[in-house]
Amino acid sequence: MAKTALITGASAGIGAAFARLLAREGFDLVLVARDESRLNSSAESLASEFGIHCEVLVSDLSTDAGVIRVEKRICEAGKEIDVLINNAGFGLRSSLLATELNDELALIDVLARTPMRLMHAILPGMKERNRGTIINVSSVAGWTAGGTYSAAKSYLTVLSESLHTELTDTNVHVLALAPGFTHTEFHARGKMRMDKLPKFMWLDAELVVAQAWADAGARKAVSIPGRQYKVLAALARFGPRPLVRKVGMNVRVKQRPK
Numbered sequence: 011m012a013k014t015a016l017i018t019g020a021s022a023g024i025g026a027a028f029a030r031l032l033a034r035e036g037f038d039l040v041l042v043a044r045d046e047s048r049l050n051s052s053a054e055s056l057a058s059e060f061g062i063h064c065e066v067l068v069s070d071l072s073t074d075a076g077v078i079r080v081e082k083r084i085c086e087a088g089k090e091i092d093v094l095i096n097n098a099g100f101g102l103r104s105s106l107l108a109t110e111l112n113d114e115l116a117l118i119d120v121l122a123r124t125p126m127r128l129m130h131a132i133l134p135g136m137k138e139r140n141r142g143t144i145i146n147v148s149s150v151a152g153w154t155a156g157g158t159y160s161a162a163k164s165y166l167t168v169l170s171e172s173l174h175t176e177l178t179d180t181n182v183h184v185l186a187l188a189p190g191f192t193h194t195e196f197h198a199r200g201k202m203r204m205d206k207l208p209k210f211m212w213l214d215a216e217l218v219v220a221q222a223w224a225d226a227g228a229r230k231a232v233s234i235p236g237r238q239y240k241v242l243a244a245l246a247r248f249g250p251r252p253l254v255r256k257v258g259m260n261v262r263v264k265q266r267p268k
Contacts, residue, residue, distance in 0.1 A: 012036060014040060016067075016080070018097050019098030024219060027215040028095045031220065033059070033060040037062065040083060044069070044070050049066045050066055053065070072120050073119075094129070094143070094145070096144070102159065105157060121163065125166055129144060129146075129173065140181045140182070141181045143183045144170075144173075146167075148163045148166045148186045149189065150234065150242060150246065152165075153243060154254060167186040167232065170185065170232075185225060188232055188234050221235040
């Protein structure tokens with residue numbers, strides 16, 4: 011019987027790249043996002059190309075109702091999820107001083123609270139079966155000081171590392187994927203200015219996903235794709251915090267529209 015992977019934010023970018031990789035590996039898929047038409051199109055394409063079963067689950071993960079819908083699917087008897095990819099996310103272009111509180115709360119819900127809830131739902135079953143993989147799509151921004159987004163990603167990375175350590179003696183693996191700037195719709199949707207970023211700083215979503223899957227198989231706790239981001243992540247983690255804070259804030263400011 012084929013294994014099943016559930017992917018949030020599966021309609022584009024890193025989520026869509028994970029869907030293709032896992033479909034190629036022979037996994038049946040549960041694709042989760044808000045855009046039903048794009049999900050259906052992706053499901054039809056993947057099922058036709060790879061001969062797998064694709065299930066579509068339309069959910070807004072910034073709402074309790076949306077998260078509960080996914081939690082129920084995770085816990086459905088006889089339909090175990092073997093791989094969970096917590097990928098859904100978005101960013102805000104403005105400072106906390108200029109955003110609406112509801113937008114900030116929605117960001118925390120999607121980036122931090124929802125992955126925690128989905129892991130809380132899935133881990134008991136994975137631990138009982140003694141198998142399973144969870145990849146939480148975090149960011150190198152989690153080691154900088156770039157507002158609520160950085161704070162939420164820091165939470166996700168630390169929680170992933172904690173669970174990875176707790177589950178060391180099992181066949182359940184938890185990995186934090188911490189990419190840098192990646193060619194997706196993320197920045198365009200957030201209306202962020204990215205025209206000043208050098209080309210060598212951009213990563214390809216397919217390569218990011220391939221590295222994450224390989225690192226999960228190697229039982230690593232954190233995956234940082236790209237040599238440039240391995241260097242930057244080390245500087246952000248171990249460099250002088252005043253400098254890290256200044257650089258992180260400068261990057262955030264440059265992304266905001268004039």
